[in-house]
Every structure is written in structure tokens, then in C-alpha cells.
Amino acid sequence: MTSASVVRLLAEPARLRVFAAVALGARTPADVAAATGLSAREVATALQKLMAGELIVDGLAVRDFKELIEREPAAPAGPLHPFVAGDRLVTLPVSFERRRVVLAHVVSRAFSPDVAYTEPEVNEALRAWCDGGEIDHVTVRRYLVDLRLLTRADGVYRLGRVAADETQQPVL
Numbered sequence: 073m074t075s076a077s078v079v080r081l082l083a084e085p086a087r088l089r090v091f092a093a094v095a096l097g098a099r100t101p102a103d104v105a106a107a108t109g110l111s112a113r114e115v116a117t118a119l120q121k122l123m124a125g126e127l128i129v130d131g132l133a134v135r136d137f138k139e140l141i142e143r144e145p146a147a148p149a150g151p152l153h154p155f156v157a158g159d160r161l162v163t164l165p166v167s168f169e170r171r172r173v174v175l176a177h178v179v180s181r182a183f184s185p186d187v188a189y190t191e192p193e194v195n196e197a198l199r200a201w202c203d204g205g206e207i208d209h210v211t212v213r214r215y216l217v218d219l220r221l222l223t224r225a226d227g228v229y230r231l232g233r234v235a236a237d238e239t240q241q242p243v244l
Contacts, residue, residue: 080206090108151173152174175221
């Protein structure tokens, strides 16, 4: 979890209201609904997202942000910044060449040469990279195939020959 993912989670108004209610002492979903004026369903959906994002932990308690701030590494400079943070794809660049470099980086770390992958295996690997980011794994998979970083034939995916060349010399 990064500060950027915290901001993304709290950017949705209902989630922010639910988070604030819990931070101010609401201890049950009914307490949260009463404090926020949201329906039980809206509260449940927001709580589920906030718990999945680890902003609300141990029942209904707010995560200690000091731990998050101390753990977050400094943002590295380079061709992958601000698009990749550690082993997470935060967003994709608009520029075609930069997008190719970023996706080549992802594919080179998520897949091994000479290994055949099923679509569920590809989805699982890409979902791990996209967790908490702005882009979904299906879109990334489509880009990887379109850019020939992954090849697909008869439902089997393989690392494309282009992928190895792309990761050697990033061009920005």
C-alpha cells in the first residue's frame, strides 16, 4: 500500500464518509450508516473496499498511517517512474513509446520465457501487478498482446520474442 493508493481509495465520496465515521468512533455498520446517512448497502460496499485496501482493520478500526508512511520507499527516478511502484503498475503513460517500455518491464517480471500460460494464469499474474492501480488487468493483457509482448494462440499465452528486446534498451 502506498500513499497514492490511500488517496485513490478515499477519493470516492461514500468511502471517504465511511472512513471518517469509523475514524470518529463508529464501531458497527449501523453506526456508520447513522453517522453518514448512507444506506446499509452503500456502507457495506464502502467497508468492503476499505477493508480490502487495508485502511480499515481489526473489525472497524482505522489503520495506523504512521506505519504506512515509514514503510513507503522514496519514489525512484527513471523511465518507469511514476508508472511503476515496486511490483505494482500504478498507471500507464499516454506516450506509445513510454507505454511500451513500462509494459515490457511488467511482462519481463511477470512471465518467464518458454512457459505456456493459460488465460487464468495470465489474469492472476497481471491482477497482482494492477492491484491498487488505475488500470485493470484485462486492459493490460490486451495491450501486451497488441504490442506482441505476449503472444496468444489457441488459448495459450507465451512471452513474445519482442519482449526480451524491449526490456534491454528502454527508449524514452
